[in-house]
Amino acid sequence: MPIATDAWVRISAATSPSFSKDGRTLFHLRGAGLPQVWAMDADGSNPRQLSFHDEKVAFLRRCPADDRLIWGVDAGGDERQQFVLLAPGSEPLQITDAPDVIHDFGAWSVDGARIAFACNDRDERFHDICLMELATGARVRLLEGPGILTVPSWSPDGTRLAVIEDHSSTDQRLWILDVVTGAATLVQRPSPARYASVRWTGDGTALNGLTDQDAAFMRLCRIDPATGAATAIYAPEGRDVEAWSLSPDGKTLATIENDRGYAVLRVGELGTDRPAVGGLPVGIVADLSWSPDSVRLAFTAQGPGAPPGIWLWQAGIVRPLVRPDPLAEAGIDPATFIEPRLVEWTSFDGTRIPGWFALPHGPAPAGGFPSVVWVHGGPASQTRANFRADIQMLLSQGFAVLMPNIRGSTGYGRAYLEADEVGKRPDAMADLAAGRAWLAAQPSIDPERIGIMGQSYGGWVVLAAVTLQPELWKAAVNYYGIADFVTLLERTGPWRRDHRAREYGFPGTDDALFRRISPIHHVDRVVAPVLVLHGDRDPRVPMHESDQIVQALEQRQKQVRYERFTYAGHGFIRPDHRVRVYAAVADHFVTHL
Structure with a gap:
């Protein structure tokens, strides 16, 4: 049941x-x-x-x-x-009050008197770097941004900020910003690189951070702000380092690396061969936080069968902190959860495509399980071994699930990440078709009952699948997906236009590509019934994308159901919205698969 x-x-x-x-x-x-x-x-x-x-x-x-x-x-x-x-003993105080402005928190000053952050109040196309005196609320605009900026760290002496310019999914620039003069200095690099979790060293002479500068994968490096030279501190072979934290006394290093979508936590003395930490849910670790005495490390851990919870590491021993049963109100037996397994298939050009595959409990029905292919957004993202209530819901309803990490996904090195950009985007759809063929060949799967579901960029994949590969898909669910790359780039948040165009292509330059891959131009080919879901406050993929694809489907008398959500953004967060979403998705696939 x-x-x-x-x-x-x-x-x-x-x-x-x-x-x-x-x-x-x-x-x-x-x-x-x-x-x-x-x-x-x-x-x-x-x-x-x-x-x-x-x-x-x-x-x-x-x-x-x-x-x-x-x-x-x-x-x-x-x-x-x-x-x-x-503040302790006080009531919460809202310290920014501009509801039309993005405020992206950056860093506290070491003495706690000021904060640095990015905001787009001057011109919504650009993020500026600002400082605020917390005692008075006084603000100073240090830098008028060239694009999307963030402030990951404030130097110990209070004189400099590290600033990251997010130029594209595969290209970040690192700047040093003088707090007194506002002068910005670009940290040199030999070629495009990504930067993340950048922090000043304790003596303020260098930066430690994650980067794939001079490498295929993200490494923890010491970065010289004067020369840009990046010296590896920890660089596991063939894996991204995705988080790190050094204890306050500077002696113990914790890192998280990405092993094919699983997280590996290592804790040990800096400069030694640190062991992997066992005893955790087989899944994801995040949010590293040291105690002030450098003895305990708190973090978040989760897995496909374990909702996120807080754990503690101390002297090599890990344990979960006591908390109320996360499933108590839901009334769900954790024994019903299913852990997907890693699989691979070969695409048209010999590229091996990874994914996750899960079957419902019990024997397959006559003819095999119906199944759903779930595609992540991004595209610079990755389906991981985390807890997904929606995936467990589909499995509970009797659907097998395949979750591909088609080219363009993170976690497999820079070459794989860049393999879908601009004119290479159709290659990612070929990866999807190859994954569908792999799924259909599984003995427990009914090859005639395969649906597809995705969110954001994954929603574009869904719409592209039912328009460009109509013979492959029996039913489809599109969460706030892209219908037309031209209208997306016209209407998305102005601060995102150039950033997204560097990934997708530019209007006027790539119009032929956009016409080829935009689902709105191929609606006549749709066969599968389509469920579309979208929120009216989405700043990334405006609701116009769903409005136009639904209108086009309806005009051609295609089977389409449209669920519009008031007061919802790029994702369904509110519990009442999620109740509607889960019910609609289950009903759609039960009806049509």
């Missing part, structure tokens, strides 16, 4: 731990759907809620000097975050 679709919405999570200044408290985010700021004792006891927004809290940062907290909330998922400051 399938689990009721609304039960999946009530699964809770706990993430983003941060120790208090004295190490006795862990601030964190918890909840189902709209996580809020909480505090608990460092052993997991005495939980208390600190924020009470009717919105999702998007991030949480503690001041390095004391226990003041800053977090961010937007309005209905529109990504125009405002900052909220909470």
